[in-house]
Structure formats: structure tokens, C-alpha cells
Amino acid sequence: MSRHGTARGSAANRRSPVAVESNEAFEAFYRKQGVVAEELWDDFIQTLRTPMPVVVRINRTKPHWEELHNSFAEDLRWSQLPWFPGAWQCDAKDYDDALRSQCSALNKSYALRFQEAASLVPPLLLEVKPADLLLDLCAAPGSKTLECIELMRENGHKSSQDGETGVVIANDADAERCFELLPLITRKARYPGCAVVLGNGAKYPAQFRGQDDQLLYDKVLCDVPCSGDGTLRRRPHCWKSWSVDFPLTLHQKQLLILCRGLHLLRPGGRLVYSTCSMNPIENEAVVTAALARFGGDVRLAPSDLPKELRVAKCLQTWWVPDPQDSGCFYKSWTEVPTSQRKPSGILVESMFSSGELDPRGCFRLNPHEIDGSGFFVAIFTKTAHRSFPVQIPSSRLMPEIPWRARNENNRYTVVSTDNSDVQSIVKFYGLRDLPEPLVAEYNIKGKLTQLNLVNSALLQLLQSHLNCKGSPLLVSLGIPLFKVLDDNFMTNIDVPRWRPAMEGAQILAQKMEKRVLRISLEQMRKLLMKRLLPMQSLLTLGTGNELKGLESCEEKLGGAVVGTMDGTFWVPCIITGSGLELYASLEEVGDPLPKLLPPLRPPVISATEEVMVLDKPSGLRTEDALRFVQQKHPGAELVSRLDKETSGCLLIPLTALSAKEFTQQFAENKVQKCYVAVVHGHPPEKGHITEALRLVQLGGGTKYRAFVDDTGKAASTRYERIWGKPGGPSVLLAYPETGRTHQIRCHMAHLGHPLIGDTKYGGHVTFWCDRLPLHCLSLVARDLSGQILKCFAPIPEEFLAALVAVCDGELQGEQWQQLFREKGQVIPKP
Numbered sequence: 001m002s003r004h005g006t007a008r009g010s011a012a013n014r015r016s017p018v019a020v021e022s023n024e025a026f027e028a029f030y031r032k033q034g035v036v037a038e039e040l041w042d043d044f045i046q047t048l049r050t051p052m053p054v055v056v057r058i059n060r061t062k063p064h065w066e067e068l069h070n071s072f073a074e075d076l077r078w079s080q081l082p083w084f085p086g087a088w089q090c091d092a093k094d095y096d097d098a099l100r101s102q103c104s105a106l107n108k109s110y111a112l113r114f115q116e117a118a119s120l121v122p123p124l125l126l127e128v129k130p131a132d133l134l135l136d137l138c139a140a141p142g143s144k145t146l147e148c149i150e151l152m153r154e155n156g157h158k159s160s161q162d163g164e165t166g167v168v169i170a171n172d173a174d175a176e177r178c179f180e181l182l183p184l185i186t187r188k189a190r191y192p193g194c195a196v197v198l199g200n201g202a203k204y205p206a207q208f209r210g211q212d213d214q215l216l217y218d219k220v221l222c223d224v225p226c227s228g229d230g231t232l233r234r235r236p237h238c239w240k241s242w243s244v245d246f247p248l249t250l251h252q253k254q255l256l257i258l259c260r261g262l263h264l265l266r267p268g269g270r271l272v273y274s275t276c277s278m279n280p281i282e283n284e285a286v287v288t289a290a291l292a293r294f295g296g297d298v299r300l301a302p303s304d305l306p307k308e309l310r311v312a313k314c315l316q317t318w319w320v321p322d323p324q325d326s327g328c329f330y331k332s333w334t335e336v337p338t339s340q341r342k343p344s345g346i347l348v349e350s351m352f353s354s355g356e357l358d359p360r361g362c363f364r365l366n367p368h369e370i371d372g373s374g375f376f377v378a379i380f381t382k383t384a385h386r387s388f389p390v391q392i393p394s395s396r397l398m399p400e401i402p403w404r405a406r407n408e409n410n411r412y413t414v415v416s417t418d419n420s421d422v423q424s425i426v427k428f429y430g431l432r433d434l435p436e437p438l439v440a441e442y443n444i445k446g447k448l449t450q451l452n453l454v455n456s457a458l459l460q461l462l463q464s465h466l467n468c469k470g471s472p473l474l475v476s477l478g479i480p481l482f483k484v485l486d487d488n489f490m491t492n493i494d495v496p497r498w499r500p501a502m503e504g505a506q507i508l509a510q511k512m513e514k515r516v517l518r519i520s521l522e523q524m525r526k527l528l529m530k531r532l533l534p535m536q537s538l539l540t541l542g543t544g545n546e547l548k549g550l551e552s553c554e555e556k557l558g559g560a561v562v563g564t565m566d567g568t569f570w571v572p573c574i575i576t577g578s579g580l581e582l583y584a585s586l587e588e589v590g591d592p593l594p595k596l597l598p599p600l601r602p603p604v605i606s607a608t609e610e611v612m613v614l615d616k617p618s619g620l621r622t623e624d625a626l627r628f629v630q631q632k633h634p635g636a637e638l639v640s641r642l643d644k645e646t647s648g649c650l651l652i653p654l655t656a657l658s659a660k661e662f663t664q665q666f667a668e669n670k671v672q673k674c675y676v677a678v679v680h681g682h683p684p685e686k687g688h689i690t691e692a693l694r695l696v697q698l699g700g701g702t703k704y705r706a707f708v709d710d711t712g713k714a715a716s717t718r719y720e721r722i723w724g725k726p727g728g729p730s731v732l733l734a735y736p737e738t739g740r741t742h743q744i745r746c747h748m749a750h751l752g753h754p755l756i757g758d759t760k761y762g763g764h765v766t767f768w769c770d771r772l773p774l775h776c777l778s779l780v781a782r783d784l785s786g787q788i789l790k791c792f793a794p795i796p797e798e799f800l801a802a803l804v805a806v807c808d809g810e811l812q813g814e815q816w817q818q819l820f821r822e823k824g825q826v827i828p829k830p
């Protein structure tokens with residue numbers, strides 16, 4: 001069985017729906033459009049009702065990314081998306097709190113990004129090259145922009161071209177969303193050729209480098225605003241609000257943005273149009289209308305898709321709903337009543353199908369096939385460009401940057417290297433070769449506040465002539481390198497007013513010969529938490545091995561950068577009379593080297609050619625443990641199970657013959673087991689529970705609960721209390737003589753002593769135990785030759801910590817292990 005995300009069977013088959021969401025109009029609309037074949041309808045609709053898997057994209061431009069990649073490969077909860085390098089997928093139900101907090105920490109430090117599978121596709125199909133001019137017309141909140149930048153860098157490394165020579169313009173029409181995008185671009189991507197721009201994509205200006213020399217983009221991404229019904233799995237509340245009308249209001253806007261993107265594309269360039277909507281009026285209709293508008297100058301680009309990526313053909317015909325008459329649909333513009341064919345009406349001619357679409361350049365990503373959101377993608381290329389004649393001055397480039405910023409004071413100017421501020425920075429920080437070109441940023445009060453690094457290609461683009469009255473607004477430009485210090489700081493001291501900026505610290509650390517400090521990883525973590533290293537500690541650390549480079553701060557006071565010894569993480573700081581103060585916090589920048597949880601992979605306790613016994617960790621499903629075994633032994637099968645939250649010995653036969661043998665041994669209760677359990681209260685010292693159990697399926701899904709019921713199956717559990725005080729809790733050894741589902745849990749609950757935290761059976765959660773305290777300590781069976789097979793799984797760390805807490809430290813971890821080694825062995829039956 002493959003571990004690849006798309007190869008584990010359909011999403012709907014693997015999961016049960018969590019909520020029965022529905023909308024009759026939605027189902028009627030999409031059935032009529034024929035978006036999926038009738039026989040796949042149930043799979044499609046069921047998938048839309050199941051939670052999305054979590055998908056992460058490892059940032060392969062970061063140091064240590066391979067370590068992270070390997071840790072995902074080791075962990076059975078993650079499967080790799082075979083069509084996207086570095087993307088991993090985890091089932092929603094395996095994504096527990098521990099995994100969530102680990103991934104959030106990794107996301108914060110930009111070791112990975114969360115991005116659903118289908119959304120990875122549009123940037124991938126842009127085929128970005130390191131030196132491309134790329135325009136992302138609808139960029140916020142920025143996942144795809146970031147992905148494009150990473151791909152540019154990666155492709156740059158592959159072709160050993162400098163990966164930083166391209167340009168990425170991230171435009172969005174929504175100011176708030178632009179500001180959401182900002183930290184991603186400046187803090188995470190840190191790409192000198194990137195500008196964030198606020199403007200209407202449909203009116204993005206034409207730019208000219210000279211007479212009849214229009215600046216055109218190599219790549220354009222139009223990930224347009226859409227009704228978003230492909231993301232119902234992520235936003236189940238939208239089932240209720242879905243209507244046929246809303247998408248109709250978006251069609252023209254989408255078409256205008258696409259047409260603008262196509263106009264700005266260079267001949268031979270590539271444009272990707274995408275939506276997370278499944279509606280043909282927002283998808284195929286927009287594409288056909290744009291093709292018609294450009295005559296033969298643009299066409300769909302047949303593309304080689306990764307072979308493992310499952311895509312569905314685009315529609316060639318579709319129905320347009322009448323917004324005034326529910327249930328009424330039109331196939332062609334001529335069918336629309338004349339009264340509705342007004343220029344101001346909702347229905348427009350471009351919504352109707354006209355002409356064939358090349359399915360090799362235009363396709364759908366169906367939720368049930370990609371196990372993600374529904375998406376639509378079309379790839380265009382251009383064969384000819386028609387420009388409008390414009391009168392522009394004869395000089396090729398403008399001396400200044402004609403783009404507006406947020407107001408007239410807030411502007412950007414090109415900075416020359418002999419500028420006196422720049423000279424003082426070079427001297428103070430010992431800058432070997434000053435990164436350039438630099439632009440100065442003036443804030444909205446007109447005060448010079450920042451020096452930003454851009455690259456030459458971006459500067460040229462910004463100095464070209466804009467063919468419009470007011471330009472879109474520049475929200476950010478390049479990478480901030482230096483920031484001005486507060487006016488009232490160190491007024492009488494002869495140090496420059498400039499300190500390194502957070503965004504540029506990494507670049508500066510490679511170029512500065514002075515004022516570069518390195519500290520150990522542990523000290524860096526402490527510093528990020530406290531943000532201040534008092535002067536005395538700074539001086540003390542500076543004399544030892546934990547801090548290096550203090551001698552490079554001749555003047556002592558003033559800006560500096562501080563990083564980890566391996567040089568992979570840098571932040572700006574300032575040395576003042578009180579010590580070293582950091583301009584960053586752990587909250588903002590994340591951990592320099594987030595700790596990885598040990599991968600969830602079961603250790604093997606014993607293995608022969610016929611049978612393997614694993615020490616299954618809590619949190620791993622038995623089915624996933626089986627997959628691990630099947631990687632080497634494809635014939636392995638399950639004959640017994642442990643609940644996901646239960647840890648310990650799990651026996652898996654490796655061949656059909658041994659499966660038959662062990663099935664029989666389990667059925668005849670010949671496999672002896674001993675479990676450790678922590679229960680509420682103080683049960684009698686020894687007991688034997690023989691109540692029959694009946695298993696009931698919950699909510700039509702794969703969840704079960706056992707009940708004591710005379711009509712159920714015979715069940716027998718012996719137990720012995722090995723630690724406990726009146727009032728509880730108590731630690732037991734339990735010996736199930738039968739193998740019913742949830743047997744120990746249900747039997748103990750029936751006795752009035754449910755397991756701690758076992759809320760399904762009436763247990764209560766405690767702060768000292770965050771897993772089900774049930775562990776299969778030992779197991780005895782007979783192998784195929786009749787020899788005794790005896791296995792023992794020591795108590796896992798987190799369970800041990802809970803036991804120490806239960807007894808208030810009366811027994812320490814090793815003492816508990818020793819107790820179990822002595823008492824927890826099962827004596828084989830003769």
C-alpha cells in the first residue's frame with residue numbers, strides 16, 4: 001500500500017461525515033451542470049461533508065529542511081503528496097493538539113507553511129524561473145505569492161542561477177488584506193525583488209520603459225475573488241448561505257481581472273487563472289470569454305501535469321441560472337428573455353459557452369479526487385501583444401520612483417551610496433560590500449525611516465513610466481535593511497541613527513564585519529523570551545564560549561545583529577547602557593530551531609518470519625501500525641487491535657498461515673495479556689468481571705461504544721490493584737481473558753471505576769494525564785511451532801510521568817518500571 005496522499009483510496013471512503021450538511025439548491029445546481037459523473041456523485045458530496053486533511057509545505061529554501069522532511073517521512077501520520085515536492089498531508093483525525101502545536105511553531109519560524117493541496121497547484125503550473133517578472137494580481141493573504149517565491153529560489157539553486165534576480169509584484173485590492181500579506185513578504189519571504197501593491201487588478205497600469213516599449217510580465221497569476229464553494233469542507237457554515245445568485249455577480253469582475261492580466265503578459269509568457277469555486281460561470285465561462293476577447297492573441301497552454309495529480313476535464317457546456325426565476329436555466333444568450341438582456345442586468349452574454357476549451361490547458365480539481373478543496377485552473381499563453389500608442393518622455397527610465405505610497409509624504413526615493421547616512425552606516429557596521437540598490441522610505445509624516453534593499457530588476461520596473469493618472473499604492477518595497485532609531489535615543493553619542501532591521505538581519509550578518517554577535521542556541525531562546533540581556537551578563541557571557549563577537553562592537557553602544565553560532569538565525573539588537581536589547585520576540589519570529597516531536601513510529605519488540613510484535617504508541621491507529629509493517633511485509637494483516645489512545649504490545653502476523661493461527665488463538669482466548677490502567681476511586685484489591693458486552697455503533701460512523709448487556713458477547717476481565725489510596729485514583733494490572741472492544745474500559749466503568757480521562761465511559765479528565773492511561777504491558781502466545789512467544793513493552797515516558805503524579809512522587813519512574821517488570825509478566829498457560 002502506498003503512503004502517497006492521493007493513493008489511499010477516496011477521501012469519502014476513508015472517513016465518515018462529521019456533520020450532515022446539505023443544500024438542495026447546491027445539489028440541484030451541480031447535478032444539472034454535470035460537474036461529476038453520476039456514479040461519482042455520492043463520493044463527491046460525501047467528501048464535501050468531511051473535514052479537510054491538514055497539508056503542509058516544507059520550506060525547502062530554509063537550512064535544516066531535509067531534517068524536517070525526514071522526520072515527516074518517519075511519521076506514519078503524514079503521507080507525502082507525490083506531485084508536489086515537500087508537501088505532506090495528515091488526516092484531520094490524526095492532527096492532535098501536540099501535532100498542531102508543533103506545526104504551528106514550525107510555521108511561525110517559516111520552516112513550513114499550511115496550504116491546502118489544491119491551492120498548491122496554480123503556482124506550480126506557472127513554471128516560474130529565477131529571473132522572471134511575476135505579477136500576482138490578487139495576492140492576499142499571500143500563500144501562493146510565498147510559494148512562487150520559494151519555487152523561484154529553488155529553481156534558481158537547481159540551475160545555479162542567482163535566485164534573487166526576479167521580480168514579484170504582489171497586488172491586492174483590499175487594504176486590510178494587503179497589510180496581512182505584508183509580514184509574510186517582508187518577514188518570511190524576504191525577497192529583494194518583491195513589492196506589495198494595493199490596487200484594482202482590473203485596472204493595473206501599463207508601464208513603459210521607452211516609446212513603444214511596454215514592460216510586460218513573464219508570469220501572471222490571477223487567483224481571482226470567487227464564491228469559494230470549493231472550500232465547503234473548510235467552511236461548513238457556508239452550506240446554508242450558498243445560492244445560485246452570488247457567483248453571477250462575480251463573473252464580470254473575474255473576467256476584467258483576467259483580461260488585464262492577459263494584456264500585461266508578454267508573448268510566450270504564462271498566465272494561470274484559478275478559483276476555489278466549482279461554478280462554471282466563474283470558471284469555464286470566464287475563460288471562454290477572455291479567449292474570445294483576445295482573438296487569436298492568447299490561447300490555452302496544454303501543459304504536462306504531474307502524473308500523480310488527479311484532475312478532471314473542464315466543462316464544454318453549462319447552464320446559466322435565471323436569478324429571477326429559481327429552477328430556470330438557460331443554455332444560450334438567445335434564450336434569455338429580452339427584458340433581462342440589459343447592459344446593467346446580472347446576466348451577460350459572456351456567461352454562456354462559446355467554442356471548445358482545450359482540456360489540456362484548463363481543468364478542474366475535484367475535492368474527492370485531490371482530497372482537498374475544489375479548484376479550477378486554466379493556463380494561458382500569449383502569441384502576440386497589441387499595445388496602445390502612448391506619449392511618454394524620451395528618457396528610458398525615470399530618475400525617481402513614480403509610484404505613490406499611502407499618502408504624498410509617504411514615498412520612496414533611490415539612495416546613492418555616497419549619501420552621508422549610508423556612509424556612516426558603512427563605517428559603523430564595517431560593511432564590506434554594501435548590498436544595493438537601496439531605496440529610502442519616508443513615512444506618512446514625511447520622515448525618512450527606513451533603507452530598503454531592492455534588486456535591479458525591481459528598481460527598473462519601478463522607474464518605468466506609468467500610463468495612468470494615479471498609480472496603485474506601494475505598500476512595501478524590497479527588504480527593510482536599516483531603520484532609524486528614536487530621535488531621543490543616544491542624542492549625544494556619535495553613533496549613526498540607524499540600526500539593522502528585523503527583515504534584513506540575515507543579509508546584513510553576512511556583510512557586516514563589526515557588531516555581529518553569536519550566541520548559543522539556548523542563550524538565543526532565553527534572549528528571545530526576555531528580550532534583554534543585562535550589561536553584566538553580556539560582559540560575563542562575552543568572556544566565555546556562549547557569546548562571541550563582543551570585541552567587534554568597539555563602541556559598545558549602538559545597533560548590532562545577534563545570531564546563533566551556526567549562522568542560520570539572526571535578529572537585530574541594540575547595546576545600550578542597560579545591556580543588549582532585542583528588536584524581536586519569540587512570539588514574532590518563532591523558535592530558531594523548533595524542536596521536532598519524535599516521529600510516531602512503533603518500535604519492534606520482537607520479530608520472526610511469521611509474526612511481529614510492536615510497541616504501539618498512544619495516538620497511532622492500529623491500521624497505521626499495520627501500514628508500517630506492510631512496508632516490509634506486504635502479507636501482514638490484523639487479527640487484534642488496540643484503541644488509538646492505548647499503547648503497548650500489538651501482535652501482527654506476517655503471513656496468511658500465521659494470521660490463521662493467531663486468529664484462532666485470539667478466538668479461543670489463548671493469547672494472554674496484561675494491561676496497566678489508572679482508574680478513578682479505590683476498587684477492591686482483586687476482582688473478576690464477567691459481564692457480557694454489546695458493541696454499538698455511534699452516529700452511523702466508525703466510532704463505537706460498548707455496553708454491559710446480557711444479550712451481548714461473553715467477556716471476562718481479572719484485575720489486581722497494585723497501588724492506590726482510599727478515595728483513589730488507583731493503579732491496576734488488568735488481565736482480559738477475552739478480547740472484546742473496549743473491554744477493560746467498559747468493565748471498569750461498570751464497576752464504578754472508569755479509567756482516568758476516559759470521558760466516553762464516565763471518566764474525568766485530569767491535568768496530570770493527557771492520554772488514556774491504558775497500556776498493554778505484556779503478551780504471551782505460541783508461535784507456529786508451538787514455542788512460547790513472550791513480549792514486554794515498558795511503560796512509555798508520558799504514562800510514567802502520569803504515574804509519578806498519581807502517587808505524588810511516592811514512587812519515581814524507575815521504581816514504577818521495576819514494579820511492572822516484577823509484577824506485570826504474564827505467566828504462560830501450560
Ligand SMILES: C[S@@+](CC[C@H](N)C(=O)[O-])C[C@H]1O[C@@H](n2cnc3c(N)ncnc32)[C@H](O)[C@@H]1O
Nearest residue numbers: 138139140141142143144173174200201223225
Ligand atoms: C482568492 S483570494 C486570493 C488568495 C491568494 N492568491 C492566496 O493564495 O493567498 C482573492 C483576493 O482578491 C482580492 N481582490 C478582490 N477584488 C480584487 C481586484 N479587483 N483586484 C485585485 N484583487 C482583488 C481579494 O481582496 C482577495 O484577497
